[in-house]
Amino acid sequence: MGIKKFILFENVKIVNGSKNSGVIDLQRESVYQLPISIEAFVRVCLGKSIKEIYKYYSGEIDIAKNYLKFLLKHELCCFVENAERFPKLSEYWNSPFEITNGILDIDEKLDVPSIIKAMSDIIIPYLSLRVYKIHEIDYIKELIFMLDEKIHVGYTIYLPYNKLINDDVVKLVLNSTKCYSLIFYNAPSTNRIESSIINKDISITSEKISSHLDCGKINDYINPNIKTFMESLQFNSCLNRKIAIDVNGDIKNCPSMPETFGNIRDTTLKEALEKRGFKKYWTINKDKIHVCKDCEFRYICTDCRAYIEAPEDILSKPLKCGYNPYTGEWSEWSTNPIKQKAIKYYEMEGLVAGRLVRLKNDVHLGKDHSLV
Numbered sequence: 001m002g003i004k005k006f007i008l009f010e011n012v013k014i015v016n017g018s019k020n021s022g023v024i025d026l027q028r029e030s031v032y033q034l035p036i037s038i039e040a041f042v043r044v045c046l047g048k049s050i051k052e053i054y055k056y057y058s059g060e061i062d063i064a065k066n067y068l069k070f071l072l073k074h075e076l077c078c079f080v081e082n083a084e085r086f087p088k089l090s091e092y093w094n095s096p097f098e099i100t101n102g103i104l105d106i107d108e109k110l111d112v113p114s115i116i117k118a119m120s121d122i123i124i125p126y127l128s129l130r131v132y133k134i135h136e137i138d139y140i141k142e143l144i145f146m147l148d149e150k151i152h153v154g155y156t157i158y159l160p161y162n163k164l165i166n167d168d169v170v171k172l173v174l175n176s177t178k179c180y181s182l183i184f185y186n187a188p189s190t191n192r193i194e195s196s197i198i199n200k201d202i203s204i205t206s207e208k209i210s211s212h213l214d215c216g217k218i219n220d221y222i223n224p225n226i227k228t229f230m231e232s233l234q235f236n237s238c239l240n241r242k243i244a245i246d247v248n249g250d251i252k253n254c255p256s257m258p259e260t261f262g263n264i265r266d267t268t269l270k271e272a273l274e275k276r277g278f279k280k281y282w283t284i285n286k287d288k289i290h291v292c293k294d295c296e297f298r299y300i301c302t303d304c305r306a307y308i309e310a311p312e313d314i315l316s317k318p319l320k321c322g323y324n325p326y327t328g329e330w331s332e333w334s335t336n337p338i339k340q341k342a343i344k345y346y347e348m349e350g351l352v353a354g355r356l357v358r359l360k361n362d363v364h365l366g367k368d369h370s371l372v
Helices: 037-045 050-056 058-073 112-118 137-150 166-175 226-234 269-273 337-345 349-365
Strands: 005-008 012-016 020-025 030-035 077-080 101-106 124-131 151-160 179-185 191-193 201-204 242-245
Touching: 012 037, 020 037, 030 037, 037 050, 037 058, 050 058, 058 077, 112 137, 124 137, 137 151, 137 166, 137 179, 151 166, 166 179, 242 269, 337 349
Parallel strands: 101 124, 101 242, 124 151, 151 179, 179 201
Antiparallel strands: 005 077, 012 020, 020 030, 191 201
């Protein structure tokens, strides 16, 4: 029997930040925040036996034992005789789709035939339908039938809570061929509706949403999975291959972005996609963003370019992120003095005031907002 040598599983990635490292298990979709020295420790251990590791760290044996204990406990590494049997995981990312995801915002009634016409010449695998005002059930039904026909893989619906139509909407979603997730927001409490149908996620949340201004909250979008990680190495984790239609029917990269590339009443999505400047944000990855480039979460986190700390600098940090990679601490983003000028610029004063009231109420209820 040969000597067993240390390997880190290929689905485990270590990303150094300024203060800490993120140890990311892309298979289990989990992330561990550890001292930045973990990366150097793993690099030293690669290809060594446990005896060789302890000899190397003879002066810091307790540190070595604790790191190995952690890595082995969480099945992030192992000792093997033949490391060549564990091939490297390719970090290449691509998609067969020119557009991989989209957003359709509904406030007042957008004309459904106009939406269908605009979407007639492009494939959208995944879409988020965000409805901001309650409409009669027939209109919601028309939207669901349209999306079942036009969306290639599946879609999610965000709908304001209304007990008068909730049951009817749930029935429509359960019968839908493409809708896999339904979220009722602005509800009095949070709950999940059990479904007997596989891959149907129906939930009720007290989260307050009123418009596209509620977009871009970083804590909601930590995604330690293979797709997000590999795509983020090269591309913008929010806007890459995205297309959107806002409440006015304007075609954009995202409903929150200022640039418009036509309107669905006279422009198809394909025509908008070919317009100059539509793809300019796609390659702005986190390694180019101020502050984010020093963060251990940068490849598993979304990157909002619509709301940023310094609106005049497209490479500025996302406004709604409360994490400081230089201290390794989270704080409430909306009260940060550095962000107040941008909050005023984006006319978010009302949103922030309501947010602070909810956070204050949640403190009395014992809710944890350490990652908000």
